[in-house]
Amino acid sequence: MMRVLIIEDEARIANRLERITRSFFEGNLSVVEICDSLQKGLDYIENHPIDLLLLDLNLNGENGFDMLGSVVAGSFHTIIVSAYTDKAITAFNYGVLDFVAKPFDQARLEMAFRRISNITKGVEREIKFLAVKKAGTVRLIDISELHYIKGAGIYSELHLQNGKQELHDKSLEKLQQLLPNTFERIHRSYLVSLAMAERILIQPGGRYGLLLKTGETLPVGRYRYKDLKDKLI
Amino acid sequence: MQRLFFLLAILPVMVSCKSGIVYQDYPEVYQNGDSNLWANKIYDDSKWAHDQIAGTGDVFWVRQRIEILENPVTIAGVQIHAFGAFQVYWDGVLIGVNGKIPTENSAEIPGTEATCYSLPDSLSRAGVHVLALRASQSYLTKEQRGIYAKMDLYKNLLTQPLIITSLMNLMSGAFLIASLYYFFLYFNSSKRQLTILIFAVICLLFFTLLILEYIKFYIDIPYTEFFTRLEAIGILTMIIAVLVPLYFTIQFHFKWKKLLLGILATTLLVVYVFNYRHFDRNAQLYSILMWIASTMVVLNAIWQREKGALLVLAGLLSSVVVHQYLVYDFGLFISFTIIVLCMLYLHTIRSRAIEDQYHSSLLLSSRLQLELVKKNIQPHFIKNTLTSLIDWVEESPKQGAEFIHALAAEFDIMNTISESVLIPVRQEIELCKTHLTVMQFRKEINYQWEEYEVDDSEYIPPALVHTLLENGITHSMPMSDGRIRFCLRFLKTEKYRQYTFETKAQNRTPLRQGKGGTGFRYIQARLTESYGDNWEFFSENSPNGWLSTIKIYNK
Numbered sequence: 001m002m003r004v005l006i007i008e009d010e011a012r013i014a015n016r017l018e019r020i021t022r023s024f025f026e027g028n029l030s031v032v033e034i035c036d037s038l039q040k041g042l043d044y045i046e047n048h049p050i051d052l053l054l055l056d057l058n059l060n061g062e063n064g065f066d067m068l069g070s071v072v073a074g075s076f077h078t079i080i081v082s083a084y085t086d087k088a089i090t091a092f093n094y095g096v097l098d099f100v101a102k103p104f105d106q107a108r109l110e111m112a113f114r115r116i117s118n119i120t121k122g123v124e125r126e127i128k129f130l131a132v133k134k135a136g137t138v139r140l141i142d143i144s145e146l147h148y149i150k151g152a153g154i155y156s157e158l159h160l161q162n163g164k165q166e167l168h169d170k171s172l173e174k175l176q177q178l179l180p181n182t183f184e185r186i187h188r189s190y191l192v193s194l195a196m197a198e199r200i201l202i203q204p205g206g207r208y209g210l211l212l213k214t215g216e217t218l219p220v221g222r223y224r225y226k227d228l229k230d231k232l233i
Numbered sequence: 234m235q236r237l238f239f240l241l242a243i244l245p246v247m248v249s250c251k252s253g254i255v256y257q258d259y260p261e262v263y264q265n266g267d268s269n270l271w272a273n274k275i276y277d278d279s280k281w282a283h284d285q286i287a288g289t290g291d292v293f294w295v296r297q298r299i300e301i302l303e304n305p306v307t308i309a310g311v312q313i314h315a316f317g318a319f320q321v322y323w324d325g326v327l328i329g330v331n332g333k334i335p336t337e338n339s340a341e342i343p344g345t346e347a348t349c350y351s352l353p354d355s356l357s358r359a360g361v362h363v364l365a366l367r368a369s370q371s372y373l374t375k376e377q378r379g380i381y382a383k384m385d386l387y388k389n390l391l392t393q394p395l396i397i398t399s400l401m402n403l404m405s406g407a408f409l410i411a412s413l414y415y416f417f418l419y420f421n422s423s424k425r426q427l428t429i430l431i432f433a434v435i436c437l438l439f440f441t442l443l444i445l446e447y448i449k450f451y452i453d454i455p456y457t458e459f460f461t462r463l464e465a466i467g468i469l470t471m472i473i474a475v476l477v478p479l480y481f482t483i484q485f486h487f488k489w490k491k492l493l494l495g496i497l498a499t500t501l502l503v504v505y506v507f508n509y510r511h512f513d514r515n516a517q518l519y520s521i522l523m524w525i526a527s528t529m530v531v532l533n534a535i536w537q538r539e540k541g542a543l544l545v546l547a548g549l550l551s552s553v554v555v556h557q558y559l560v561y562d563f564g565l566f567i568s569f570t571i572i573v574l575c576m577l578y579l580h581t582i583r584s585r586a587i588e589d590q591y592h593s594s595l596l597l598s599s600r601l602q603l604e605l606v607k608k609n610i611q612p613h614f615i616k617n618t619l620t621s622l623i624d625w626v627e628e629s630p631k632q633g634a635e636f637i638h639a640l641a642a643e644f645d646i647m648n649t650i651s652e653s654v655l656i657p658v659r660q661e662i663e664l665c666k667t668h669l670t671v672m673q674f675r676k677e678i679n680y681q682w683e684e685y686e687v688d689d690s691e692y693i694p695p696a697l698v699h700t701l702l703e704n705g706i707t708h709s710m711p712m713s714d715g716r717i718r719f720c721l722r723f724l725k726t727e728k729y730r731q732y733t734f735e736t737k738a739q740n741r742t743p744l745r746q747g748k749g750g751t752g753f754r755y756i757q758a759r760l761t762e763s764y765g766d767n768w769e770f771f772s773e774n775s776p777n778g779w780l781s782t783i784k785i786y787n788k
Contacts, residue, residue, distance in 0.1 A: 009676075010617050010620070010621060010675050010676060011675070011676050011677040011678070012620075012621040012624050012625070012674065012675050012676070012677055013617065013620050013621055013624070013675075015624070015677075016620070016621075016623075016624040036710075037741060039742070058613050060707050060708060060741055083612040083613050083615075083616030083617055083620075084612050084613070085612070101616075102612075102616040102617060102619070102620040103616060103619040103620035103622070103623050104620065105623065
């Protein structure tokens with residue numbers, strides 16, 4: 001069941017977003033909430049779990065791009081709905097699911113919604129950073145520093161270049177939707193940067209493993225082996 | 234500057250011109266009375282007085298022996314400086330007259346102070362000669378100046394003043410042109426600057442001074458008026474001595490202007506009164522006082538880091554050098570010229586600054602125009618409006634059409650006013666009202682416009698209230714009854730006109746506290762553009778919401 005938050009200060013547009021959301025998700029929707037300021041929206045996120053955020057970044061004369069980091073660090077997907085098309089690339093860099101330029105029609109918004117349930121990558125991903133919340137502040141991690149991600153329930157563990165680990169609020173599935181094609185899901189719990197893959201190990205008992213350049217070995221899912229093999233060659 | 238160097242180079246040459254005749258003169262002797270014999274070369278004047286005897290207006294004689302040591306190469310001449318009217322005899326021969334000595338029937342016709350006479354060839358060979366004057370001094374009888382005779386080649390006596398005058402006229406011509414130019418500049422300028430006027434006056438006075446100083450060479454001034462000219466020169470010098478420092482105090486933003494100029498003027502007057510009739514000495518003193526005052530201002534300017542101050546100081550110092558090493562007449566004028574050139578240079582610096590200011594104001598005006606035009610095409614406005622519009626058209630086409638009309642109306646007004654600097658208040662209000670209609674479609678909030686005592690004959694810069702209205706819409710939440718009210722009030726007093734604009738609503742709490750956004754900067758820039766510094770703008774919380782005040786002072 002989807003819980004959707006709309007942050008938009010234009011009443012008419014907020015209502016339109018709500019209407020299209022309701023018609024798209026139909027019975028699959030449990031809550032649609034509208035907030036008319038960033039502050040109200042952030043307060044709401046603080047107290048209510050959500051699955052999807054529709055966000056206008058320019059509200060009441062305030063530039064919301066500064067807040068983008070803390071929003072995308074959340075466990076939910078974010079779709080930006082904005083008049084400022086020139087900010088689209090920045091938004092994608094931060095790892096938003098989609099950027100819908102105003103004025104939009106129903107079809108364009110539904111296309112964005114479809115990305116939520118669609119794991120296969122459609123568009124060229126522009127993501128450059130993963131925003132991680134840590135001790136109240138937001139830290140941006142460069143994608144190039146990322147070796148692999150291990151799913152840990154509703155969270156994910158980011159394993160980085162320097163051997164450090166960070167926790168991300170988004171699930172492995174959601175991160176996979178955001179990350180570029182150079183990241184391959186090799187296992188139910190592992191998403192790996194192909195640049196880090198050394199070779200595939202075939203281990204006793206018909207199990208497969210992926211040897212990384214760092215010397216670590218990660219398990220490879222039985223039915224993902226073929227895909228991985230194709231990509232490594 | 235080149236002209237100045239040329240003058241500097243040529244003047245010492247001229248000043249040191251030696252006489253073309255080698256001669257020796259003996260003290261002149263005086264005798265009251267009249268006798269034709271006294272003109273003779275051979276006459277025993279050993280009992281005559283050595284000083285001019287207090288005149289009664291009657292005829293008196295002056296004799297002076299002059300010994301020519303070498304035969305002159307060409308025609309010799311003699312120059313005589315004296316007060317009165319006289320006949321000049323050389324070795325008993327009448328060689329010229331100056332004015333007319335009184336007779337029983339007619340009064341004296343005053344001669345001029347300086348005159349030149351050519352000598353007959355035969356009477357200017359080497360040897361002793363006698364210059365005799367049959368003279369009268371009916372006027373200014375207290376001025377016992379005696380006579381002073383100087384010998385030179387006749388040609389030199391005539392050409393030397395010519396050379397000096399030509400150079401000085403060159404200079405004064407330049408000042409006349411400068412003066413006329415700056416007068417025209419001042420009277421045709423839209424922003425009249427006092428410094429330009431002062432500079433024009435200084436140039437004019439300086440032109441007059443130079444003309445007066447050298448007019449003696451081409452106009453015969455009766456000796457009775459001799460002091461009138463000197464008096465005029467003194468007064469001109471005195472006025473210049475006040476105006477030059479005044480100019481510097483303005484250009485260099487001197488703080489104690491009145492004090493300094495007060496002291497200067499007083500000192501000048503004191504010198505004038507206590508040193509009455511010491512013309513040359515006084516002119517010297519005036520220029521020294523002027524120099525001291527100017528230097529004080531310039532030193533202060535250097536301390537204040539004013540542009541051009543160092544150059545002016547250099548000019549002032551070099552004027553001292555010139556003054557020290559040249560004979561008074563030239564020295565004074567050249568040092569004045571240097572100072573005036575400094576002022577001219579300073580003036581060009583200021584003009585440049587004003588030019589830059591003007592360009593930046595033009596730039597500002599076009600930037601403001603752009604800002605205004607941008608209001609309706611900036612993405613936030615246009616895209617949000619279009620998005621709402623799509624929704625209205627899809628959901629209720631009839632109201633969608635109304636929305637489009639309102640938008641078109643706002644665009645129309647914007648288009649009309651975009652290039653104006655001031656627009657009628659009514660037009661501004663119409664703009665606000667159409668904007669409210671548009672925003673009502675977008676925000677679905679009940680906006681209400683109220684106005685009190687607005688005077689339709691008033692003009693204001695475009696989109697001032699519109700900008701306040703936009704801010705009001707952006708930063709307010711409706712009251713519990715779902716309304717936001719905007720209230721414009723106008724107040725006119727003798728001193729100022731005031732617009733107050735109040736948004737009656739709940740204020741949103743901003744994420745960050747900013748110090749006025751681009752909107753405020755736009756308002757302030759527009760007010761400056763039209764009213765200079767004669768305005769005030771406040772914007773603050775009020776019990777009802779938000780209150781902005783624009784106060785425009787009459788002057």
